[in-house]
Amino acid sequence: MQFTILSxxxxxxxxxxxxxxxxxxxxxxxxxxxxWNFPEAxxxxxxxxxxxxxxxxxxxxxxxxxxxxxxxDRETRMLxxxxxxxxxxxxxxxxxxxNITEIPHGGRVxxxxxxxxxxxxxxxxxxxxxVITNGETTLFNANDCKLFGWPLRAIxxxxxxxxxxxxxFSSASAIPYCIVDYRERFGEFRSxxxxxxxxxxxxxxxxxxxxxxxxxxxxxxxxETQEFNATAVSPEAVVTYCNxxxxxRGLPTQCVLMPPGSCWSEAEGFRxxxxxxxxxxxxxxxxxxxxxxxxxxxxxxxxxxKPDYPAFARYFTALLxxxxxxxxxxxxxxxxxxxxQQQDYYWFLDFRRxxxxxxxxxxxxxxxxxxPALVVNDxxxxxxxxxWGPSKRLRIRLAPTASWVEVRLFLSLLDAWENxxxxxxxxxxxxxxxIWLRRxxxxxxxxxLVWRWRRxxxxxxxxxxxxxxxxxxxxxx
Numbered sequence: 001m002q003f004t005i006l007s008x009x010x011x012x013x014x015x016x017x018x019x020x021x022x023x024x025x026x027x028x029x030x031x032x033x034x035x036w037n038f039p040e041a042x043x044x045x046x047x048x049x050x051x052x053x054x055x056x057x058x059x060x061x062x063x064x065x066x067x068x069x070x071x072x073d074r075e076t077r078m079l080x081x082x083x084x085x086x087x088x089x090x091x092x093x094x095x096x097x098x099n100i101t102e103i104p105h106g107g108r109v110x111x112x113x114x115x116x117x118x119x120x121x122x123x124x125x126x127x128x129x130x131v132i133t134n135g136e137t138t139l140f141n142a143n144d145c146k147l148f149g150w151p152l153r154a155i156x157x158x159x160x161x162x163x164x165x166x167x168x169f170s171s172a173s174a175i176p177y178c179i180v181d182y183r184e185r186f187g188e189f190r191s192x193x194x195x196x197x198x199x200x201x202x203x204x205x206x207x208x209x210x211x212x213x214x215x216x217x218x219x220x221x222x223x224e225t226q227e228f229n230a231t232a233v234s235p236e237a238v239v240t241y242c243n244x245x246x247x248x249r250g251l252p253t254q255c256v257l258m259p260p261g262s263c264w265s266e267a268e269g270f271r272x273x274x275x276x277x278x279x280x281x282x283x284x285x286x287x288x289x290x291x292x293x294x295x296x297x298x299x300x301x302x303x304x305x306k307p308d309y310p311a312f313a314r315y316f317t318a319l320l321x322x323x324x325x326x327x328x329x330x331x332x333x334x335x336x337x338x339x340x341q342q343q344d345y346y347w348f349l350d351f352r353r354x355x356x357x358x359x360x361x362x363x364x365x366x367x368x369x370x371x372p373a374l375v376v377n378d379x380x381x382x383x384x385x386x387x388w389g390p391s392k393r394l395r396i397r398l399a400p401t402a403s404w405v406e407v408r409l410f411l412s413l414l415d416a417w418e419n420x421x422x423x424x425x426x427x428x429x430x431x432x433x434x435i436w437l438r439r440x441x442x443x444x445x446x447x448x449l450v451w452r453w454r455r456x457x458x459x460x461x462x463x464x465x466x467x468x469x470x471x472x473x474x475x476x477x
Contacts, residue, residue: 001115001137002265003164005258007041009063009143009215011166012051015134018112019051022130022141024072025065029221029291031391032375033298035062036287038219039275042261053111055079055119057143058127059088060172061387062218069095079103081121081128084432085420087383105438120155121439122147125386125415131159137266140206142167143215148202149448150441156206164264165208168215169199170233174389174411175404177231180397186404192233200242204253211255213238219284221291223299224372225392229284236277307339307373311380312347313356319413320354322422335410336365341373366406368397385414 004012009023026046029036050073056064058081074096080088082102089100103109103119110116111132118131122145129145131138140155140162147155156162176182176189203211213235220228235257242255258264261273276283288295323330331352336359339345346359362368375393379385388394389411396407416422426432436443 001134001139002263002267003139004045004263005212005214005260006045006049007037007260008217009057009168010041010260011141011214012045012049013115013132013139015115016112018053018115020053020055020111020115020117020132021049021051022055023057023063023065023143023215024049024054024068025062026068027065027071028067029294030061030065031387032222032302032372032378032393033295034220034222034225034391034393035218036221036291037260038217038280038287039260039283040287042273045261051076053077053079053109053117055117055130056088056092057081057130057141057145058125059091059384059386060125060144060390062172062390063144064088064091066091066095069097075099077101079109079117079119081105081119081126082107082435083121083126083128083419084426084435085126085418087418087420105435118158120145120147120151121435122151122442124412124419124421126419129155131155131162133159138162138164140165140208141214142202144168144172149445151439151445152205154441162206162208164210164212165203165206166212166214167199167202169213169235169238170195170216171231172390174392174394174396175407177228178389178392178394178396179404179407180395182404185398189404192231192237195233196238196241199238200245200255203242203255204246204249204251206253207251208253211242211253212258213255214258217260219280219287220392221284221288221295222393223295228392229280232280234277302372302374303341305341305372305374305377307341307345307347308377308380309345309347309358311377312337313358315380315383316349316356319417319422320349320351320356322417323351323354324422324424329406329409330413333367333406333410334365336362336368337376338362338368338370339373339376340370345373364399366399366402367410370395370397383418385411386418388414 001015006012007026010026011022013020026041054072054076078092078097078100080102082104092100101109105121108116108118114134116133119128121128127145129142129147131140138159138161142165171190176186199213216233220226239255239257246253259273259275262271264270333351335349337347346362348357348359348363371394379388420426
């Protein structure tokens with residue numbers, strides 16, 4: 001077996017003439033020109049790349065990247081996790097792919113003579129992780145899938161000897177960074193050090209020979225999001241901390257930095273591509289120059305877009321009607337969307353009355369969210385608010401009595417709606433029941449989290465076995 005890091009979350013695995021690509025965002029940008037590969041995928045790796053299989057972990061556009069997928073043969077066998085929504089299947093069909101297989105939680109697909117892929121789903125955003133093994137080498141690509149507790153232990157019991165674990169190590173969330181004055185209000189909430197510690201605890205819990213920082217190799221070039229480059233977690237800091245912690249605990253795990261273009265094989269071991277992460281600012285500045293015209297065209301396009309209130313009203317009216325009764329926290333919430341496009345537009349959601357209203361003037365709300373017209377139109381028309389948070393193309397102002405919890409609640413509600421968790425009666429369908437029965441361990445972990453929350457705090461390190469060094473708390477009030 002051999003594998004090659006292609007890009008941000010792109011991975012190529014080869015074994016005895018069979019090739020698999022995972023999450024191929026290989027070209028261009030995503031999230032309305034907000035995210036760009038950092039560093040970019042080496043051209044010699046992606047030109048002419050035509051794998052036998054492609055696996056897509058989840059719907060976020062840095063993993064399900066339509067412009068990159070259009071470069072592949074439509075006869076390629078596509079693999080996706082079997083989840084409640086068939087959105088990934090439908091979107092792949094719209095791109096022209098015909099040979100699509102949904103893999104249930106814990107299910108496997110035989111890729112070659114001795115090569116197998118196992119899929120494991122987790123979380124409300126329906127993310128997935130994969131284990132790939134040929135009987136001699138085992139890869140655990142956790143990607144963005146934040147497995148812990150019983151679901152993680154079940155995988156480790158099935159695969160007690162993992163050679164490589166891949167996992168993200170930085171934020172893809174709007175919380176807290178897109179909240180106005182978050183530094184003053186939330187201090188060190190989800191600091192870079194916490195992400196480093198979380199990567200380390202996960203990797204040492206897995207006990208792999210090698211831990212690979214992964215799926216966080218992006219930067220921000222859009223003028224609205226350039227500021228978030230300052231929040232990036234250094235992969236070199238991840239490697240240093242992980243290796244120090246592993247050594248202090250007498251564990252065998254070694255963390256290895258593999259920039260895109262790096263590879264490993266059973267025959268030759270590591271071949272690492274050099275990249276100067278210490279010169280990140282200069283590299284990003286060079287990308288700004290390289291894509292200057294592309295960005296300018298994007299800004300000109302955005303300036304011409306008119307807000308589509310009918311699409312907004314259709315989306316949120318259907319969502320509000322699908323909500324079950326008896327949701328006390330949610331029923332007190334109001335959300336004001338502010339779209340500034342030559343003039344100001346104000347669209348108001350009242351969860352208690354379950355109404356959607358266009359206003360001529362702003363009003364007080366639990367959350368006031370500023371969003372570009374192009375972004376809100378796309379999110380409503382394509383039912384893809386799940387990409388909104390990672391894009392960081394929003395600014396959130398909280399009411400004096402509100403906190404990041406209300407932001408999390410609102411964004412989670414959008415995820416639940418788009419992943420077809422609502423209306424709740426749908427969960428009585430055979431597809432839903434079969435999925436939840438396979439994922440019963442998540443209910444156990446949910447109960448444990450509620451119990452810990454009622455005690456007043458959640459400690460990130462406690463999600464994994466071992467000796468958690470994480471002392472910073474995630475505030476729950």
